[in-house]
Amino acid sequence: MLNRKRKIVKNTVYQVFMGLFISSFIGCEVDETQTVTTLTNVVLSEEFDTDGAPNPDVWGFDIGRGPNGDGWGNQELQYYTDRPTNVAIENGNLKITVRQESFQGVGYTSARLLTKNRFEQAYGRFEARIQLPTGQGIWPAFWMLGADIDENPWPGAGEIDIMEYRGQNPTILVGSVHGPGYSAGNAISKEYELRNDRFDTGYHIFGIEWSPVAINFYVDDVLYNQITPEDVTGEWVFNKPFFLLMNVAVGGNFVGPPNSETRFPQTMLVDYVRVFN
Amino acid sequence: MMKNNRYINTRNTLFSAIVLTLLLGCERNFSEDVAFATFPPNGDVFIDTFSAGLDYFPFVDGGADPEAFSVDTQEFFAGNASMRFDVPPFGVGFVGATFNTTVKRDLSGFDALTFYAKASQAADINEIGFGIEGETGNKFQVTTQNLQISTQWEKYTIPIPDPSKLFNQTGLFWLAEGAENEFDEGGYTLWFDEIKFEKTGTLGQPRPAILNGADVQQPGFVNIGQSLTGLTQTVNLESGENITVIAAPSYFDFSSSNNGVAQVNELGNISVTGLGQTTITASLANNPAEGSLELNVESAFEFAPTPPSRAPEDVISVFSDAYANVAVDYFNGFFTPDGQTTQGGSPPLDFNGDRIINYTQLNFVGIGTFLNVAPINASAMTTLHIDIKVNEAIDPGDFIRIQLLNSVGNGETSGSVTLAASDLRQDEWVSFDIPLADFTGLGDRSQIGLLFFVSDSTISDIFVDNIYYYR
Known part of the structure; x- marks a missing residue:
């Protein structure tokens, strides 16, 4: 499984073009596929097979509502905890559970895990297999921040959003990079719409393969975006170690608040997190 | 058919041999003709x-x-x-x-x-x-x-x-x-x-429901069937919107926690067969449905006494299963603008053909016979019969007043008779035979257009049956 290579059909226009090209010229073997991933040497393999708390050698927690108490700069509505009711390993999954409850003055609790000061790496392949939660106002993410963020505040440190998703758009994944001059609403970003399937009814693999010259974004066996230094409207800061984060937020600028049809609790099931180089 | 019997495959043959050995040869196999018919998968x-x-x-x-x-x-x-x-x-x-x-x-x-x-x-x-x-x-x-x-x-x-x-x-x-x-x-x-x-593949988060998702508790009665209502399926669409459809009962699997008390068939019909308590729940495609029905069966249902047989000319029946009834405009006029709170009667309850009016939230309610039907000419009758069962505790000041209106809205006259708390029984049918002469003020009773039950909310839940005039 770890050594598999995934191939994709790039896009229809490209195929048509290739088709024309090949038939016009020499008609050699048609190979309009592209390698999704190339790196196969495992350097981190969090399989979440032992019930209980996540491995403290790899995962720490952000607690509360952010350094300014403002919902992590996004007007998010949840309070992050490390309680087992919000984060636990069970039945082979890491479960991050959003609960609607009165806690520390807010109405929701959830969890945010990060590998800061525990696992940090520049370049490589970073992926997770996840079944996402659902509903208006639910905002899960699997993402990375530059490890120098304490000295080099956001957005200078850089951010790679391997997976962001709005619970009210159950078929749409968002992959982005943020950096100096291209953050928040100006992030370099692309949506990928799943066809004939949803992200909240089964597991999907969300990953990037990151090299000095590009970050490739993929979901399952589909490479859907490549961001290179030429694509960003500012300094390319993806040339140093980053750490991983996983969380489920509620409300905030990206998704808007939950509504009466949002069901609680909501759970993000993470089957594994793997890093390769 | 004979020919097909020769094509039993090897495994079946071996199995057959073993079975034959053990069971003295009374085994039969499916004919190879047995195959379920399939229909074209054309969408x-x-x-x-x-x-x-x-x-x-x-x-x-x-x-x-x-x-x-x-x-x-x-x-x-x-x-x-x-x-x-x-x-x-x-x-x-x-x-x-x-x-x-x-x-x-x-x-x-x-x-x-x-x-x-x-x-x-x-x-x-x-x-x-x-x-x-x-x-x-x-x-x-x-x-x-x-x-x-x-x-x-x-x-x-x-x-x-x-x-x-x-x-x-x-x-x-x-x-x-x-x-x-x-x-x-x-x-x-x-x-x-x-x-x-x-096959969209983009539908998710199914949320089936019975009773519109409510957990309902209510009495049940042996041999009185009920049916489940409010059967829905809610699904989240690709757009993130929820859509709710009304789903026929046969999409659901129903279960009763105590089959000795009640069972549910695939049409959502509940048969009550024993005393006790049971909770009816359902699932749809293995997803548990929201909503449940807890039935508390404490007794067999008590019907009102059956009226005696009478010659047709001796009775004018408004509501009974014993006599031919006259046409009525309604059993509940819903005079909401006049402050009426009473529910029920529209239509009456139907227990396997035995109809009973159940008024709830009673303050007053009228049975009309003056709009689109002929008013009742009770001139030749002497007595009004009504069976009433009060489905709640009765306090000393409670009452039910029966009022008759003649010639509604056109030289209208009326008279009333009050049934006091001491005349009524909780959870018991009481038969009233009220002389029409007691409806002082009614005078002429040749065009009776309204029969009122008035409790001023002192009594709110009653069963009524066998409303008829006789002589």
Whole structure:
């Protein structure tokens, strides 16, 4: 499984073009596929097979509502905890559970895990297999921040959003990079719409393969975006170690608040997190 | 058949040999002829024309206009034709039809009925769905109510609650839309195109419900059946919106926590067979349904005493199962603007053909016989009979006043008789035979148009039966 290579059909226009090209010229073997991933040497393999708390050698927690108490700069509505009711390993999954409850003055609790000061790496392949939660106002993410963020505040440190998703758009994944001059609403970003399937009814693999010259974004066996230094409207800061984060937020600028049809609790099931180089 | 018996495969032969050895040769195998019939998995309903075997069945008996439907080659979303319905103005019939196939279809590989629709003005379709099949009693009917249609072509999705049930279907599409009152939209046109069953793969988060998701507790009575209502399936669409459809009972699996008390069949009908308590729950495609019904069965149902047989000329019956009843306007006039709170009576409860009026939230309520029916001429009668059972505790000041009105709104006279708390019994039928002469002030009783029950909210829940005048 770890050594598999995934191939994709790039896009229809490209195929048509290739088709024309090949038939016009020499008609050699048609190979309009592209390698999704190339790196196969495992350097981190969090399989979440032992019930209980996540491995403290790899995962720490952000607690509360952010350094300014403002919902992590996004007007998010949840309070992050490390309680087992919000984060636990069970039945082979890491479960991050959003609960609607009165806690520390807010109405929701959830969890945010990060590998800061525990696992940090520049370049490589970073992926997770996840079944996402659902509903208006639910905002899960699997993402990375530059490890120098304490000295080099956001957005200078850089951010790679391997997976962001709005619970009210159950078929749409968002992959982005943020950096100096291209953050928040100006992030370099692309949506990928799943066809004939949803992200909240089964597991999907969300990953990037990151090299000095590009970050490739993929979901399952589909490479859907490549961001290179030429694509960003500012300094390319993806040339140093980053750490991983996983969380489920509620409300905030990206998704808007939950509504009466949002069901609680909501759970993000993470089957594994793997890093390769 | 003889020939096929020779083609038993090796494994079966070995197995047969063992069984034969052990069971002295009384074993039988399925003939190889045994194979379940399958039907074509064709999901198309109307793409540019009627799909194979499809036919149009307007609800003519219900008053639908059969001319309202046509195939329109001027207006379409894709291809070269659409289905067109001209919804008539209020009072001139309605659009109502089902489109069924002569050859059954296997729809089990799909998850939704989808179509594009637009209207000549913003509208909402009263009811639309699939599964109208007279031959099965609409066993797998699905209905969406008040589907909003805009003036632009848009795609609509009606989920199949459980596709695995739909392997031999004929009812592919149905709708009913009309102006329900003079202010409702009418006199406009609806178009549908690309109507088909498809496997979208993008439906999720199913939330079936019974009793509209409520946990209901109520008394039950031995041999008095009940049926489950409020059966729905809610599904999240690709757009993130939830859609709720009314799902026929046969999509659900029902269970009773105590089968000695009650059982539920596949039509959602509950048979109460023993004393005790049971909770009825359901699931749909293995998803537990929200809502439950807890039945507390403490006794067999007590009916009112059966009235004695009388010569027809000696009785004028308003409400009984023993005599021929006169026509009434209503058993509850719902005089809400006058402060009436009373519910019930519209229609009466029906216990396997034995009808009983159950008034709840009673303050006052009238049985009318003056609007569209002949008033009651009780001149020759001497006595009014009523059976009443009070379904609650009775306090000393409680009462039920019976009031009769003659010649309603036209030289009206009335008289009343009050039944005091001491005359009534909690949870027991009491028969009252009240001399009509006691209705002081009534005078003439040749045109009785209203019979009131008045409690001023002192008593709120009563059963009433056997209302008749006699001599």
